[in-house]
Amino acid sequence: MLEIKNLYKKQNDNLINNINFKVEKGNLVSIESSSELSDVLIKLILDKEILGTGEIYIEDIKHSEYIKKNKKSIGVVFRDEGFYERLTVDEYMKYYSDIINSKVNYKDIMLKFSLLDIANKKIKTLNYSKRKMLAFAREILKEPKLLICQDPIFNMDKEGIRIILENIEELCSKGTAVLSISMSFKDTMLIGGKTYIIDENGLKENEDKKDDERSELNYKEEKDYLHRIQKIPAKLEERILLFDPIEIDYIESEAGISNLNIRGEKFPCMMTLTELENNLECFGFFRCHRSYIVNLQKVREVITWTRNSYSLTLDDKQKSSIPLSKGKLAELKDILKI
Structure with a gap:
C-alpha cells in the first residue's frame, strides 16, 4: 500500500537518512521517532514537502499523483489537531460526514469511540483524550485505505488507549494499512505491528522482533x-x-x-x-x-x-x-x- 524507497531528506537539523520500508494492505507498522523527524516524514508522505532523494509510492503510484486523485483514501491523525471549537461533537461529526459524503453512519463511529455520551458537548470543553478520539473518529469516516497516525496513544488515559488500539486492529482486519509514528518507545511497543526505530542514522527494525540469525554452529x-x-x-x-x-x-x-x-x-x-x-x-x-x-x-x-x-x-x-x-x-x- 505504502512503500518508501531510499528516502533522504535534510531539513535544518533533521535528517531522514536513506530509509526503506513498506506498509502492506491490512498491516500495521509502528515507528519510534523524534517529534521533528515524525513531522518531516508525514509531510513528505503527504506531498507537503519536496523529496530530497528517493521515492514514495501509494498503491504503486507515485505519492504526488496518488494524492491528487485519491486524497480521501488517506486518513491522518496529527499529534496536534485543529477543530471547529464552537461546534458540538455531534455537529462536527455530521458536518465532516456531509463534506466527504461518507457512506458510514457517523453515529456508529461515535459509538466506537465512546463519543455518544458527550455528543452535545462543545469541542472546546473536551480533554486531550476525547479530542484525540474525535480526530480518529473523523478520519475513520473516510474508510481510509491508508491511515497515518502521529502519537496515537501519547498521554492518553487507559480507556482511551484501549479504544484506539481496538479500532486500529479493526481497521487492519478490514484491509486498511496503518502507519503509526510515536515519540515514545513504550507506545511503539504497545501499539505493536512491525516496529522500527528511526533516527539520524536511518531506520532499523526493533531487535525484539528479529529472529536470531546466527547459525547454531557459530x-x-x-x-x-x-x-x-x-x-x-x-x-x-x-x-x-x-x-x-x-x-x-x-x-x-x-x-x-x-x-x-x-x-x-x-x-x-x-x-x-x-x-x-x-x-x-x-x-x-x-x-x-x-x-x-x-x-x-x-x-x-x-x-x-x-x-x-x-x-x-x-x-x-x-x-x-x-x-x-x-x-x-x-x-x-x-x-x-x-
Whole structure:
C-alpha cells in the first residue's frame, strides 16, 4: 500500500537518512521517532514537502499523483489537531460526514469511540483524550485505505488507549494499512505491528522482533557460557514483552520492583535484581550498586566525584548517570582491564 524507497531528506537539523520500508494492505507498522523527524516524514508522505532523494509510492503510484486523485483514501491523525471549537461533537461529526459524503453512519463511529455520551458537548470543553478520539473518529469516516497516525496513544488515559488500539486492529482486519509514528518507545511497543526505530542514522527494525540469525554452529563457537538465548520478560499493560539483553541499558530496583530501562523508558520486570544479575552476567551486565545492574557495553565514562563517590555515564538515549558503589570500583576496573 505504502512503500518508501531510499528516502533522504535534510531539513535544518533533521535528517531522514536513506530509509526503506513498506506498509502492506491490512498491516500495521509502528515507528519510534523524534517529534521533528515524525513531522518531516508525514509531510513528505503527504506531498507537503519536496523529496530530497528517493521515492514514495501509494498503491504503486507515485505519492504526488496518488494524492491528487485519491486524497480521501488517506486518513491522518496529527499529534496536534485543529477543530471547529464552537461546534458540538455531534455537529462536527455530521458536518465532516456531509463534506466527504461518507457512506458510514457517523453515529456508529461515535459509538466506537465512546463519543455518544458527550455528543452535545462543545469541542472546546473536551480533554486531550476525547479530542484525540474525535480526530480518529473523523478520519475513520473516510474508510481510509491508508491511515497515518502521529502519537496515537501519547498521554492518553487507559480507556482511551484501549479504544484506539481496538479500532486500529479493526481497521487492519478490514484491509486498511496503518502507519503509526510515536515519540515514545513504550507506545511503539504497545501499539505493536512491525516496529522500527528511526533516527539520524536511518531506520532499523526493533531487535525484539528479529529472529536470531546466527547459525547454531557459530553460536556454539562463542564463549562457553553463552549457550542459550536469554529473553528478559517485562509487563506492559496486559502484555508480556520479551527483550533481548542487548536492548537493556540498565536495571534499577525501585520499591522492590526491578525496572528495565530501555531507550529512556521503564518496563517493570517480574524477576528480582539478584535473578537478573545471575541471568545477565554472561551478557556483560554488572551489579554496580545494590540497586543497579548496568550493561557494560553502554558505559561511556567512569566518573570520580570524591574519594568515596563514583558514577557511570551511559551512552544511551538519556545519557544516564547511575551510581557506582565504592566497593565495586576495583571489580569493575578488573573486568574492564583498567
